[in-house]
Amino acid sequence: MYPGSFDPITNGHLDLIQRGSRMFDKLIVSILRNDSKQALFSIEERTAMLREVLHIYPNVEVDSFDGLLVDHAAAQEATVLLRGIRAISDYEKELQMALMNRRLRPEIETLFLMAGEAHSFISSRLVKEVIGLGGNIKGLVPPSVEARLLKRFSAAGAAGIRRNS
């Protein structure tokens, strides 16, 4: 199981999913529903975006969860949690989560993959910041996701112009 917020999916996530799908018979990409962070895309939109990008991988499924990740993994009979590490700054939070998850359900392992070097600087947060400020995000997210982001931000821009006029 590869859990995350995926708001939205980036090419960094995609790289991990491709590699994970080669390592396991089945990979469930699971979106957190009850995130405290204010999401740009609804859970339905994120699910649709993930399915659009991932339908070419026959052993990859997309679902979403509420509550404890390890309980969801157990309910889906997943035995491994896949997470990516980009830089040392990711390590502390990931270690804490992995140890907590192991304490909650010792039978479920967390497996870390190092992000590909071409992706180690990409995050959903920065992608949203850059596009929100008018920057180019080509190559950082799948083309279908880029199109949705452009639409969302041009709509937000237009609403802003309407509000301010």
Ligand code: PNS
């Ligand atoms: O992509 P993200 O935002 O780094 O993913 C974080 C995620 C979804 C893996 C994490 O927030 C999570 O597992 N949340 C579920 C709540 C939970 O199980 N908490 C206790 C163990 S840390």
